[in-house]
Amino acid sequence: MGNLFKFFQKKRPEKAPGVSLPPDNALDREIDALYGMLADILGSDKLVIKAGKMDAMRFMRSPLRGERVLALQRIILENPTIEHIPTDSEIPKLITALSERVADMMARRSLEDKIEKKIAEKLEENHQDYVKDIRLQVLEEEKVPVESPQAVKKREALEKMDQIHLTQSVMELLRPKTLEEIVGQPRAVRSLFSKLSSPYPQHLLLYGPPGVGKTTAARLVLEQAKGVESAPFGAEAPFVETDGTTLRWDPRDMTNPLLGSVHDPIYQGARRDLADSGVPEPKPGLVTDAHGGILFIDEIGEMDAMLQNKLLKVLEDKRAYFESTYFDPTDEKVPPYIKKLFEEGAPADFVLIGATTREARDISPALRSRCAEIYFEPLTPAHIVTIVENAAKKLDAALGEGVSSLISEYTVEGRKAINILADAFSFALERQRGESGPVAIEKSDIYEVAQVSRLYQYVTKKASDQPEVGHVFGLGVSGYLGSVIEIEAVAFPAHEKGKGTVRFNETAGKMARDSVFNAASVMRRITGQELSDYDLHINVVGGGNIDGPSAGTAILTAIVSAVTNRPVRQDTAVTGEISLYGKVRPVGGVFEKAYGAKQAGIQTLIIPEENAKDIPPSHLGLDIHPVATAEEALALLFAKEEDHG
Numbered sequence: 001m002g003n004l005f006k007f008f009q010k011k012r013p014e015k016a017p018g019v020s021l022p023p024d025n026a027l028d029r030e031i032d033a034l035y036g037m038l039a040d041i042l043g044s045d046k047l048v049i050k051a052g053k054m055d056a057m058r059f060m061r062s063p064l065r066g067e068r069v070l071a072l073q074r075i076i077l078e079n080p081t082i083e084h085i086p087t088d089s090e091i092p093k094l095i096t097a098l099s100e101r102v103a104d105m106m107a108r109r110s111l112e113d114k115i116e117k118k119i120a121e122k123l124e125e126n127h128q129d130y131v132k133d134i135r136l137q138v139l140e141e142e143k144v145p146v147e148s149p150q151a152v153k154k155r156e157a158l159e160k161m162d163q164i165h166l167t168q169s170v171m172e173l174l175r176p177k178t179l180e181e182i183v184g185q186p187r188a189v190r191s192l193f194s195k196l197s198s199p200y201p202q203h204l205l206l207y208g209p210p211g212v213g214k215t216t217a218a219r220l221v222l223e224q225a226k227g228v229e230s231a232p233f234g235a236e237a238p239f240v241e242t243d244g245t246t247l248r249w250d251p252r253d254m255t256n257p258l259l260g261s262v263h264d265p266i267y268q269g270a271r272r273d274l275a276d277s278g279v280p281e282p283k284p285g286l287v288t289d290a291h292g293g294i295l296f297i298d299e300i301g302e303m304d305a306m307l308q309n310k311l312l313k314v315l316e317d318k319r320a321y322f323e324s325t326y327f328d329p330t331d332e333k334v335p336p337y338i339k340k341l342f343e344e345g346a347p348a349d350f351v352l353i354g355a356t357t358r359e360a361r362d363i364s365p366a367l368r369s370r371c372a373e374i375y376f377e378p379l380t381p382a383h384i385v386t387i388v389e390n391a392a393k394k395l396d397a398a399l400g401e402g403v404s405s406l407i408s409e410y411t412v413e414g415r416k417a418i419n420i421l422a423d424a425f426s427f428a429l430e431r432q433r434g435e436s437g438p439v440a441i442e443k444s445d446i447y448e449v450a451q452v453s454r455l456y457q458y459v460t461k462k463a464s465d466q467p468e469v470g471h472v473f474g475l476g477v478s479g480y481l482g483s484v485i486e487i488e489a490v491a492f493p494a495h496e497k498g499k500g501t502v503r504f505n506e507t508a509g510k511m512a513r514d515s516v517f518n519a520a521s522v523m524r525r526i527t528g529q530e531l532s533d534y535d536l537h538i539n540v541v542g543g544g545n546i547d548g549p550s551a552g553t554a555i556l557t558a559i560v561s562a563v564t565n566r567p568v569r570q571d572t573a574v575t576g577e578i579s580l581y582g583k584v585r586p587v588g589g590v591f592e593k594a595y596g597a598k599q600a601g602i603q604t605l606i607i608p609e610e611n612a613k614d615i616p617p618s619h620l621g622l623d624i625h626p627v628a629t630a631e632e633a634l635a636l637l638f639a640k641e642e643d644h645g
Helices: 002-008 026-042 044-053 065-077 091-125 127-142 149-162 170-174 186-196 214-225 272-277 305-317 336-344 381-395 403-408 414-431 443-453 510-527 552-564 590-599 609-614 630-637
Strands: 204-207 239-243 260-263 281-284 294-298 351-356 372-375 397-399 439-441 471-478 481-493 534-540 572-574 604-608 623-627
Touching (some): 026 044, 026 065, 026 091, 044 065, 170 381, 186 214, 186 372, 204 214, 214 239, 214 294, 281 336, 381 397, 381 403, 403 443, 414 439, 414 443, 481 552, 481 590, 534 552, 552 630, 572 630, 590 609, 604 609, 604 630, 623 630
Parallel strands (some): 204 351, 204 372, 239 294, 294 351, 397 439, 471 572, 572 604
Antiparallel strands (some): 260 281, 471 481
């Protein structure tokens, strides 16, 4: 105890450049006394272990008083997330509060000691009765069980139910069976396979919109990696799947399907023989089920923050540990496997794959730092068409002309497309009941599905070959899905020069409104005309709630077109912030915006020059033009004379 007390005492170097050490006083003695009491209550070893779990070890011998108090807070309050280092003025109040908590701990410890003493006395008194009960239990276990007539009837009913099988679900039938069947994700699948087939597989985070194949790809990649000599996965490597939205942190540690839990003797679900003996039983969780394989957590971004931190600890230790005040390592009644679980923990060496529809900035930095990241791309209409046609082959169904293209207008999710096809298959089957030959799915079946399910076309083709004055396509992004934003403007000479008005959508954000005024300055420089000489009305078609500066170049184009009466190409979309000096500044989400442009039938995409590295040339078959100035953008956006006659 004396040695431990010295360990906890402040290490005071004679000179520490840049560090002002407070003199020894009553506060320091109180702090040291609290450490000493904790060592008495918990025991030296357990205190060190607890300090390690609470990430407090590095502060305990700090020369700074505030850091030593921070360590006390984390240990006593059992909260490793406390970050604030208290000042000298805050410390007295904290010491008082922490002293009260330690006093409560001492009181509880004293009571527990009394109870344990009484239990020991009672066990000793009833030792002979206990031995007798064990003998009777052994005799009962040796008896051949005899079923009552009621039990026989119930068992036979269960066996009869087991003989009834419905056909497999459509989703099970149509789920890809090979990596080649996963449509639209060649780069993501290749990256996923390379990381899992390595001798040093990495924990992974999969980003992307729903229904693009993240879960299926992970499952199939594991099966393929099992056959790679360099991969560490054995033939029986498990793929354990769970959903982050259903996982919650239980501070009592009584129910934790992810990490495991302990059924104490007083727990309702505890084994009777163990409960009668006062022995707690650890129940390993999914992290142990996934040992030697993959733990796949869908929507991992929805997990409780505390549970995420606990999971990270398991990833580092590769074991899941259990604690219980009822566990006595010296108790001979404790089975060896339970003793082993408490003392060594349960194996939990697995590769974590987390999938999320959230953006990277919404994921815990601690989790991201331990994982490689792979992005799954949104699906294009062509991808949806391929998915639908492949699914129709598995259903042995014939698709009428334009059916697959029609489905692609209602969704950008592969899973949703298959659901629409399955529903249409049911309608077609009912319509053709009694007829021979394959089921023929027609457009009318798709329309019926859309009406019943209240489906709306995800996107309609907006691009055209006919230039228009004051109308331009901008680009927006929400999550991982890009979309085309239609911006239109009309300008009339003001009744009095210099007193023109500007009207913009009320739903537009401040930064989007600022783009209008930036555009006015750029227009004056380019055209020599003052925006104040015009009554200008700018509208985002559909009343889009746009914010941010990325629509700046599109707004400038619409204004200049309206004022100069020059038509704008309608097969072209543009994104980029516009500066006061006419520079086209970089924006985010260029990759996703390209998909939105493709969905709308856009052929040419204009992006900031600084974003050129963010997107492959000719991505999705688009003609991509990086530009640095407004003049370059306008030269591409304005139709040539021969284009509009």
